[in-house]
Amino acid sequence: MxxxxxxxxxxxxxxxxxxxxxxxxxxxxxxxxxxxxxxxxxxxxxxxxxxxxxxxxxxxxxxxxxxxxxxxxxxxxxxxxxxxxxxxxxxxxxxxxxxxxxxxxxxxxxxxxxxxxxxxxxxxxxxxxxxxxxxxxxxxxxxxxxxxxxxxxxxxxxxxxxxxxxxxxxxxxxxxxxxxxxxxxxxxxxxxxxxxxxxxxxxxxxxxxxxxxxxxxxxxxxxxCEGNRFVRCEPVSSVQNVEVLTLKELVARFVLSEDRNRSSLVHRMLPHYPSLSALLASGSCCAVCLGPFLTTWLECVHFVNLRKDMKMRRSLTIPVRALLCSYTCFNRKGQVYYGVATR
Missing domain, CATH: 3.80.10.10 (Ribonuclease Inhibitor)
Structure with missing residues (x-):
């Protein structure tokens, strides 16, 4: 040394x-x-x-x-x-x-x-x-x-x-x-x-x-992703409650929708209300109608094939989370989203 x-x-x-x-x-x-x-x-x-x-x-x-x-x-x-x-x-x-x-x-x-x-x-x-x-x-x-x-x-x-x-x-x-x-x-x-x-x-x-x-x-x-506890696609009966949105949610959806229009008054005025902007920042959009909402109305899942949908070599199918704004979108024909049941 x-x-x-x-x-x-x-x-x-x-x-x-x-x-x-x-x-x-x-x-x-x-x-x-x-x-x-x-x-x-x-x-x-x-x-x-x-x-x-x-x-x-x-x-x-x-x-x-x-x-x-x-x-x-x-x-x-x-x-x-x-x-x-x-x-x-x-x-x-x-x-x-x-x-x-x-x-x-x-x-x-x-x-x-x-x-x-x-x-x-x-x-x-x-x-x-x-x-x-x-x-x-x-x-x-x-x-x-x-x-x-x-x-x-x-x-x-x-x-x-x-x-x-x-x-x-x-x-x-x-x-x-x-x-x-x-x-x-x-x-x-x-x-x-x-x-x-x-x-x-x-x-x-x-x-x-x-x-x-x-x-x-x-x-x-x-x-x-082997060895996880992924949800499975199994038929389970569901109960759909009556949709009753709070006034806060209704207003938030309106403001979020208006904010998408850059020429709207709401879009121009929103920067002057930082606390409101911060609140709306946690919003999301519906996977079906693409409409905005503040809180999750319905949490869903869709199943993605790695080879078909992500162009990967494996043919594994994985569950991916999705949010829907209402049961109206959930019940729409042709959509590929499933509600998540807890046991």
Whole structure:
């Protein structure tokens, strides 16, 4: 090991490979390699990093995978040039917020196979992050701030304890791969249609009953969804109550309809009433008549074939959620939506 460091020091090397050397402590002399851009320390027994490593201001890639770290070393927060950071297969339980604040140029972050229960909101500091992998941890939730990482291309949260995903996730418009298999998800948040570049979705081994609205309009190439609790198309008798809309709902539907007409008085005046605009923002439209409504009148499902409807190789049929504004639309001939019965 010493020979490798000396050789790098006198040769002006920009990379140093100390992987699989049974290293327990990183030699402080490594901090003298100020031109280092790549440092490989994986497959060792390292429990901490010396503070002197903050002198490695040119370092762009650091691999600390398969060591004995119990938290993300604080010194990493001072390595502002880091673009790739690998911390897989350690014993990490904590990700200090102050460390993330200093990693604003990070592109790849791999925290696989640790014991992390939460990611701090300060993850929003990683504005250039493209690949985030926290596979096989103990995550119980993901912070809303993840949606601020708008350059994310791939997220892997497989094998955790997640029961929900934040709706802000769909602000990551460049996302192409979403892996959330083997969690405890009962639903995916509405708005996934915004991810127009999404190609791969893996939700296998969760507790999903159906996919969110307009899921079938995504340009997916791969979908893995085995081992969920999807609703099935079975005949069940239904009871249709008399439709009685509240005055609030009637007015909301009128305003929403008028707002579609850019020349209408309602459309021009609505920006002057921000609280009303905020209320109407939660509205939706009927899958049959396309008319707007504020609250869900009838929750339905339709069954989509991956090969026929989404041009994928598999011929699997999946349930996709749909909202209808009234029983009038529900009973219309030719529509392909089914009411959802609970047992």
């Amino acid at each position: 010493a020979e490798a460091v000396v050789r790098a020091l006198y040769g002006g090397s920009t990379s140093l490979n100390l992987s699989s050397k049974k290293v327990r402590e990183v030699p402080q002399c490594v901090s003298r390699l100020s031109n280092l851009s790549v440092l490989l320390l994986n497959n060792n027994c390292i429990t901490a990093l010396p503070v002197e490593l903050l002198s490695l201001q040119q370092l762009e890639e650091l691999n600390l995978g398969n060591n004995a770290l119990k938290e993300v070393p604080a010194v990493l927060g001072h390595l502002e040039s880091l673009k790739k950071l690998y911390l897989y297969s350690n014993q990490i339980t904590l990700v200090p917020p102050e460390v993330l604040d200093g990693l604003q140029n990070l592109v790849v972050l791999n925290l696989n196979h640790n014991q992390i229960q939460r990611l701090p909101p300060e993850i929003k500091s990683l504005r250039k992050l493209r690949h985030l992998s926290v596979l096989d941890n103990k995550l119980e939730e993901v912070p809303d701030e993840l949606g601020l990482l708008t350059e994310l291309s791939e997220i892997n949260l497989t094998s955790n304890q997640l029961s929900f995903l934040p709706k802000q996730l769909y602000q990551c418009k460049d996302l192409t791969k979403l892996h959330v298999a083997r969690n405890k998800l009962t639903s995916l948040p509405e708005g996934i249609r915004a991810l127009t570049k999404l190609q791969v979705v893996d939700v296998a081994g969760n507790k999903l009953s159906m996919f969110p609205i307009e899921f079938h309009l995504l340009p997916l190439k791969e979908l893995y």
